[in-house]
């Protein structure tokens with residue numbers, strides 16, 4: 001058997017794990033600044049949690065869920081997204097007593113999509129939700145938060161915020177009816193994939209990437225004409241606030257999102273540097289979802305971003321390793337070296353040794369790892385009861401007693 005990882009999965013290490021850790025730190029910092037509490041849910045749930053809320057005709061439910069029957073014949077699914085599990089957790093743990101509830105989570109999701117650049121079958125998401133308020137200010141706060149996080153992580157990336165409003169359930173039903181009618185009258189020019197969606201999920205034709213579909217969608221009915229006065233006001237208030245905050249946005253009437261639970265505000269951040277999987281972050285309002293899941297009839301709103309896609313746009317950090325390398329020239333000095341190890345550990349000084357009693361190999365390793373210093377333990381050091389410490393940036397070499405090392409490292413701009 002050839003050893004390989006499953007298609008669409010990937011191991012995260014080296015530069016990428018550094019980026020993942022940076023993303024996670026910045027997300028946690030911003031979450032705590034805005035008082036979002038972290039929540040972790042299991043990676044699998046009952047299949048029913050996803051099928052209806054995400055949309056029985058959505059691609060995720062029709063083609064992409066990893067579902068299986070366990071030994072009790074229960075139908076389980078690896079979570080394809082985080083919003084429904086988070087709401088499930090809020091309901092089952094009685095977290096909805098004190099509203100609004102502001103929660104966030106980071107972790108892996110699973111979708112059986114065709115793998116390509118920025119698209120995996122196991123990928124990681126950052127996810128923020130506010131449950132229990134209809135106020136457009138919550139929409140503003142969530143967009144501001146996403147903007148802060150992306151600006152901090154990707155200061156130089158060219159990303160664009162797209163927004164749209166989908167109105168309420170009635171708006172969507174009327175709009176879908178008229179959209180189906182329109183697409184039916186242009187059926188002969190649509191792609192095969194879109195023809196299948198005319199009656200079941202016409203919204204998805206609007207964000208098709210096929211050229212002919214895009215041309216036909218340009219003259220399709222626009223949702224704004226179907227919005228109620230209340231939905232229009234919500235949308236207008238949001239736009240005024242974004243302008244006040246100087247957050248640039250584009251209105252995109254064809255932005256409909258891939259999951260069925262959305263209403264009113266929807267938004268996405270896109271980048272031209274991601275290839276065809278150009279959406280970095282997406283979200284919106286889902287005012288009927290919590291009730292559908294068996295909770296109270298309260299509104300909600302949130303967003304999720306793909307960590308792999310953010311990492312693709314992040315620049316690598318050139319790190320000078322702060323580790324001190326050790327060179328031990330002979331096995332007979334090992335006990336002397338143990339005293340040094342004890343001292344370094346007690347003083348929280350990070351160090352590295354390659355288990356090779358060879359000065360040259362230790363120097364090569366220190367140089368290729370961009371170590372700042374190397375401490376040499378050889379015949380002279382052992383006999384004289386001192387340590388030689390070399391600053392690899394300046395070349396300066398100093399002889400020190402054990403208890404002088406900490407001060408020396410701190411004095412000499414480590």
Ligand code: HAM
Pocket residue numbers: 080081082083111113118119120121123124125127128129258259279280281282283284285301302303304305306307308309
């Ligand atoms: P989504 O648009 O399906 O929304 O996914 C959000 C983000 O996850 C995408 O913009 C993308 O960056 C990343 N993503 C999705 N699929 C993949 C994949 N196969 N490989 C790599 N990255 C991927 C949701 O999941 C909603 N639950 C967001 C939300 C939260 N809405 C309200 N609250």
